[in-house]
Amino acid sequence: MRLCLINPSNPLVSIVKVKESRWNRYRVWKPLSLMVLAGLTPPEWEISIVDENLGAPNYDTMPRPDLVGITAFTAQANRAYEVAAHFRKLGVPVVMGGIHATMCRDEAMQHVDSVVTREAEGIWPQVLEDARQGSLKRWYDGGLAEMSDVPLARHDLLPAGYAFGAIQTTRGCPLNCTFCSVTAFNGARYRQRPIPDVVRELQAVREKRVLVVDDNLIGTRPEHIARAKDLFRAIAQANLRKQWIAQATINFADDEELLALAAKAGCRGVFIGFESPTPEGLLEVGKKFNLLKGRDFRASVRRIHRHNILVAGSFIVGLDSDEPGIGKRIAEVASQYGVDTLNVLVLTPLPGTRLWDRMKSAGRIALDTFPEDWRYYTLTFPVARYKHFSLDGIIEEMISCDRNFYSMSRILRRVWSSLWQRRKPLITLVGNLSYRSNLHLYRKAYAGFKRCCGNRHDCVNES
Numbered sequence: 001m002r003l004c005l006i007n008p009s010n011p012l013v014s015i016v017k018v019k020e021s022r023w024n025r026y027r028v029w030k031p032l033s034l035m036v037l038a039g040l041t042p043p044e045w046e047i048s049i050v051d052e053n054l055g056a057p058n059y060d061t062m063p064r065p066d067l068v069g070i071t072a073f074t075a076q077a078n079r080a081y082e083v084a085a086h087f088r089k090l091g092v093p094v095v096m097g098g099i100h101a102t103m104c105r106d107e108a109m110q111h112v113d114s115v116v117t118r119e120a121e122g123i124w125p126q127v128l129e130d131a132r133q134g135s136l137k138r139w140y141d142g143g144l145a146e147m148s149d150v151p152l153a154r155h156d157l158l159p160a161g162y163a164f165g166a167i168q169t170t171r172g173c174p175l176n177c178t179f180c181s182v183t184a185f186n187g188a189r190y191r192q193r194p195i196p197d198v199v200r201e202l203q204a205v206r207e208k209r210v211l212v213v214d215d216n217l218i219g220t221r222p223e224h225i226a227r228a229k230d231l232f233r234a235i236a237q238a239n240l241r242k243q244w245i246a247q248a249t250i251n252f253a254d255d256e257e258l259l260a261l262a263a264k265a266g267c268r269g270v271f272i273g274f275e276s277p278t279p280e281g282l283l284e285v286g287k288k289f290n291l292l293k294g295r296d297f298r299a300s301v302r303r304i305h306r307h308n309i310l311v312a313g314s315f316i317v318g319l320d321s322d323e324p325g326i327g328k329r330i331a332e333v334a335s336q337y338g339v340d341t342l343n344v345l346v347l348t349p350l351p352g353t354r355l356w357d358r359m360k361s362a363g364r365i366a367l368d369t370f371p372e373d374w375r376y377y378t379l380t381f382p383v384a385r386y387k388h389f390s391l392d393g394i395i396e397e398m399i400s401c402d403r404n405f406y407s408m409s410r411i412l413r414r415v416w417s418s419l420w421q422r423r424k425p426l427i428t429l430v431g432n433l434s435y436r437s438n439l440h441l442y443r444k445a446y447a448g449f450k451r452c453c454g455n456r457h458d459c460v461n462e463s
């Protein structure tokens with residue numbers, strides 16, 4: 001039996017677009033979901049994984065699979081349905097799973113033979129058995145997995161060519177920020193994989209550099225942090241010489257021992273969601289950790305830097321509490337905090353989030369011809385109606401933010417400060433130039449977006 005697992009192309013980046021920006025090579029990440037599915041698949045299945053971001057293959061010339069499994073984030077949904085249509089025309093059954101199929105199950109069911117919602121560990125062997133017997137059900141729900149049931153992902157099935165390997169050590173997040181799908185999808189309970197499994201899997205990762213995909217590597221409670229320390233100790237002790245980057249909340253900076261152990265285990269960069277420069281904005285998104293009174297973000301970033309760990313900061317533009325000028329303000333605040341790179345995203349109602357419910361009931365979702373419009377749900381396009389911004393207004397804020405933060409003078413200042421603090425000036429320089437070089441691509445993309453969707457986009461309340 002042949003199983004073909006497919007990651008549809010990502011509208012934002014792919015190796016194919018490397019001609020548009022050579023930095024894309026560093027932005028194509030492994031589809032870990034499919035590697036985990038492969039790890040759950042019994043040996044009688046011959047498995048291939050296709051990552052369309054490495055180049056879409058000619059499906060007609062591939063050996064005919066007996067079953068196709070497709071994963072998709074929302075932004076990939078259209079391409080997922082195109083691929084599904086191709087195989088269904090050939091009579092090959094198609095199963096779809098992942099975040100989009102879970103949040104938009106009824107829609108996905110119109111395009112594929114079977115949908116698997118939530119996590120696959122508890123149900124995938126059953127799906128395969130039913131497929132073998134030709135009796136696939138229309139819908140399976142995997143629920144939330146026990147972390148000891150997460151298998152070793154099949155790192156051997158993807159070709160070389162990725163800049164980073166990938167691994168997961170925890171799932172779930174109790175914080176339930178309004179714009180984020182993680183609590184709705186992976187649950188509020190913070191679940192941690194057994195440490196020996198993580199170390200064993202890290203050994204199997206071929207790449208020297210690794211993305212730890214956890215949404216919040218260290219968790220929120222003292223026992224989570226104690227476990228994170230144990231994990232870092234175990235990784236350091238295994239002496240794997242991996243360098244890794246991860247996502248965490250700002251409380252990562254609050255514990256010197258944690259930072260020292262992370263660095264010793266190979267942590268080289270951390271992605272932190274600051275979300276908003278204003279207390280009103282933080283309240284609006286529900287990011288509780290960032291709201292703690294007396295928190296000095298600049299000092300927090302400095303503490304992380306002292307352990308030679310780079311900080312990538314993320315902010316959102318388009319909150320109801322944002323006023324015109326927010327783009328420039330974010331660039332200034334992020335520079336004051338001292339982050340090495342800045343990722344600014346447009347407030348986007350993703351299906352399944354509290355933000356989606358709120359905007360939908362207020363009639364504020366501007367791009368709502370689905371599935372076609374999902375291609376714009378990349379967090380880079382204004383797909384909703386924003387309280388204080390017209391379409392041109394919000395695009396201007398995004399451009400102004402990047403133009404300010406990635407001005408040559410600011411880049412040089414950051415590189416100089418990195419040099420001065422004996423950190424990693426070269427990586428800071430390369431990271432910053434990579435973002436800067438994408439500015440003209442964003443401008444082009446916004447112009448195209450305005451041409452095709454501009455008329456569907458009024459602001460809620462110009463003031």
Ligand code: B12
Pocket residue numbers: 009010011012027029030031032033034036037069070071072073074075076095096097098099100103116118119120121124145168179180181182186213214215345350351377378379380
């Ligand atoms: C790593 C990651 C990335 C990596 C992508 C790596 C990759 N190639 O997949 C990068 C940094 C590139 C990225 C980019 C983006 N991401 Co992202 N990302 C994640 C993150 C943190 C982890 C995903 C992961 O690898 N999990 C580990 C695997 C094992 O879990 P899993 O994918 O859920 O798979 C399990 C189940 O879903 C299921 N399953 C999955 N697929 C399938 C398929 C079948 C057939 C079956 C049966 C089961 C099944 O089985 C698996 C095992 O249980 C998630 C958060 C999260 N917790 O999911 C956000 C998340 C998926 N990302 C999100 C977003 C919004 C984006 C961006 C749009 C944002 C941006 N502008 O940067 C882009 C879009 C990229 C794109 N492809 O279009 C949202 C997606 C919401 C949505 N509705 O789409 C999430 C949920 C975070 C959030 N804040 O809400 N992301």
Ligand code: SF4
Pocket residue numbers: 173174175176177180181182183215216249273
């Ligand atoms: S944004 Fe981060 S902290 Fe907030 S719910 Fe999502 S994963 Fe948790």
